[in-house]
Amino acid sequence: MSVTDRCVRDTGMEQTERATASASDEGRYRLLVDAITDYAIYMLDPDGIITSWNAGAQRFKGYTADEILGSHFSRFFVPADREAGLPQRALRIAAAEGRFETEGWRVRKDGGQFWAHVVLDPILHPDGTLIGYAKITRDLTERKQAQEDLQRSEKQFRLLVNGVSDYAIYMLDPEGRVTNWNFGAERIKGYSRDEIVGEHFSRFFSPEDRERGEPQRGLATALKDGRFETEGWRIRKDGTRFWASVVVDRVDDEEGRVIGFAKITRDVTERKEAQEALAKANEALAQSQKMEAIGQLTGGIAHDFNNLLTAVIGSLEMARKRVGIDPPAVQSLIDNALEGARRGASLTQRMLAFARRQDLAPRTVDLAELVAGITAFLERSIGPELSIETRFPAGLSPAHIDPNQLETALLNLMVNARDAMDGGGVVTIEADEAAIEVARPGGLAVGRYVRLAVIDTGEGMDAETVKRAAEPFFTTKGVGKGTGLGLSMVHGLVSQSGGGLQIHSRKGEGTRVELWLPVATAALAPASTREPDVPVVPAEDRPLAILAVDDDGLVLMNTVAMLEDMGHRVFEAASGMEALDILRSEADIELVITDHAMPRMTGSQLAEAIRGEWPGLPIILATGYAELPPGGDNSLPKLSKPFGEYELAKAITATLGAGKAASPGAAIAGS
CATH class of the missing domain: 3.30.450.20 (PAS domain)
Incomplete structure (x- = not known):
């Protein structure tokens, strides 16, 4: 055979093979189209x-x-x-x-x-x-x-043939090898037809899915049930991942024999990201609502506990005065009981801090200067095994915060860091500035913040512990080693100050606690909201006629007893209406001391009624809160519970002293 004849023969064979391949490919498309x-x-x-x-x-x-x-x-x-x-x-x-x-x-x-x-x-x-x-x-x-049918229809709509670019549509043979490839598949996955036809479709799966046998499971399900549908990560040619919605349909020929699978893939990464963002926002909102509910409960408990401590402290102080120094054993027991009651009062203050009902005096604070001023104290508090490193950038904006409460918060965080770093190490205190441009439910408001962080290299916390770390009474330190109120107090302080608390930690990787504090600006509250202390000087050299009002019998009894011990003549009432009746019948009453949180008529409402009939009569409202609940008169000064005889005497002196220098009807207020 001549060279020319062989060339003619080979050319004819190539043309026949190409025609056969074209017919085979066309047949597959024909089956795909007819099967739909x-x-x-x-x-x-x-x-x-x-x-x-x-x-x-x-x-x-x-x-x-x-x-x-x-x-x-x-x-x-x-x-x-x-x-x-x-x-x-x-x-x-x-x-x-x-x-x-x-x-x-x-x-x-x-x-x-x-x-x-x-x-x-x-x-x-x-x-x-x-x-x-x-x-x-x-x-x-x-x-x-x-609309529901619309969504399902849209998912299945853009399926077929070349020219449809939103879906990857292609055929697999019974073993899972790609037999054809449309433009949408090329656009989504990055492979051209020549690169991918003949390859196994498992190459689009992540390594972990291939190890679990996900490609084979999908084909087996489609083979058995006629259809397989799922979502998961898939891999593009360039190695990047996308979240895919996948449908695999079994394709049968006219005699019912399985000849392959029709596979449709859609890139839904944006939808997944939006869903994840929404889920995170909902989780943050739920956490915020939970903490708010716990705060309301904790604040209520602290308020009631303060009433009990008022009775306990007042009674113990009076008992100590009457017992005198003899016998010493009894005096020692009373002193011990008083110390326990005062510790209880400190505990309620921490509970009120978490509930964002503590008394704050915020002002413009240079954080670098504040931390430098207490570093030596912090070093003594955490011991010689740990050292403190500070990082503050030049030109850091000042924060708007109560400096005394912030120092207490830093001490709590340093003690937590010490307990987490058994064996020593370095605790870092650093600060920078950040801005919140888009507020989320349960998150920080839009604005500028100074971010003060305490960082340790201790044992860290798992995700569940991080979620609960700021809850009151939650502790991982064991019985007798912590109250569980340190972080909750810090959380309450920054929240009441208009900021937020963020905790970043992983087990074995240490903890970073961030205090987001609002940047001090002229638009914020005045430098101090606390009223200046009035010098304690005798206001009167004679006994007073005083009306004491409280719906709690224990508190009322102790208040009356302390006033009588000071030499005053006391009238007592268990409600606002009873107090008004007494005032109308006793014209010589010179001072009213009343609780705020009373049923039917609150102390603020009683004060308003008194000002209407007796505008010059001084009023003292006793409170377990730093700020009155809605409906209270926060413009008036306060006498905070729990109080003893000294605090009560000081309040009377301040009230009558202020009354001489101010307009008639000056008052001390609370809730």
Whole structure:
């Protein structure tokens, strides 16, 4: 055989192989198109004449192939659209722009109408000549009637053939090897057809999913049930990941034999990120609401506890005075009981701090100067095993905070760091500035903040412990080694000051506690909201006629006893109405001391009624809160519970002394 003959033979064989491959590929697409009944897929010639017709088209529109082939596709349009030239405009746009997509009413063979989503793509000869159009139609009538159906329909809608770019649509053979590849698959996954056809589809899975056998499980499910649907991470050609919504349908031939799978993939990364962001926002809001509820409960308990401590401290002080120094054993027991009661008072102050009801005196504070001033004290408090390192940038803005409470908060954080760093190490205190530009539910408000952080290299906390760390009475230190109120006090301080607390920690990696404090500006409150102390000087050299009002019998009894011990003549009332009756019958009363939190008529309401009838009568309101609840008169000074005889005497002196220098009716107030 000559060289020429062999060349002719080889060329013929190559052409035959290419034709066979083309026919095989075309057959697979034909099977893919014919297997889908949810879409009408057919061809038009350049003039709009129908040249092919699939089972989906027959199901949607009611025409068999024999009835419709050779007809113009405009017969599916409603009369108004035909008159408006919509069919011709669709062909022109598809030819000029490479695609036409729309939704509108279409007409079936029986005259019924359905809402259709239509995609029209031009088909070009390799030389660029237009040879026809590929037309895909989907019945979306149900979607138009219900939004839920709309979402499901949209998910399944943009599925097929080249030209559909939002979905990766391709075929797999029974073993999972890719047999064809559309433009959407190339756009989403980054591989061209030549690079991927013949490869196993498991290459799109993450390594961990391949190790778990996810590719095989998906095919096995589709083989058994006819369909497999899932979401998960998939890998692009460049190695990046995207969150994919995946549907795998089994494809059978006419005799029911499995010949492969139709696979549809959609990139839904943005949706997943939005869902995760929403979930985080909801979690933050739920945590904020939980802490608010705990705060209200804790504040209420502290208020009631202060009432009890008022009775205990007052009674013990009076008992100590009456016992004198003899016998010493009894005096020692009373002193011990008083010390315990005062510790209880300190405990309630921490509870009120968490509940954001403590008395604050915020002012402009240079954090670097404040930390430098207490570093030596902190070093003595945490012991010689630990050292303190500070990092403060030059030009750091001042914060708006109560400096005394902030020092206490730093001491609590340093003690926590010491306990977490068994064996020594370095605790770092640093600060920088940050801004919140978009507020989230349960988060910080929009504004500028100084971020003061205490960082340790201790054992750290797991995620569940971090979530509960600021709750009152929650501690990991064991019985007798902590009250569980340190972090809760810090949380309450920064929250009441308009800031926030953030804890970053992992088990074995240490802890970073951040105090977000508002930057001090002229728009914030005055430098101090605490009233200056009034010098304790005798206001009167004679006994006073005093009305004591409290619905708590223990507190009332002790208040009366302390006033009588001071030499005053005392009237007592268990309610606001009873107090007004006494005032109307006893004209010589010179001072009223009343609790605020009373049923039916609060102390603030009683004070308002007194000012209406006796405008010059001084009033003292006793309180367990730093600020009155809604409806209280916070413009008045206060006598805080728990109080003893000294605090009561000081309040009377301050009230009557202020009354001489101020307008009639000066008062001390509380809740």
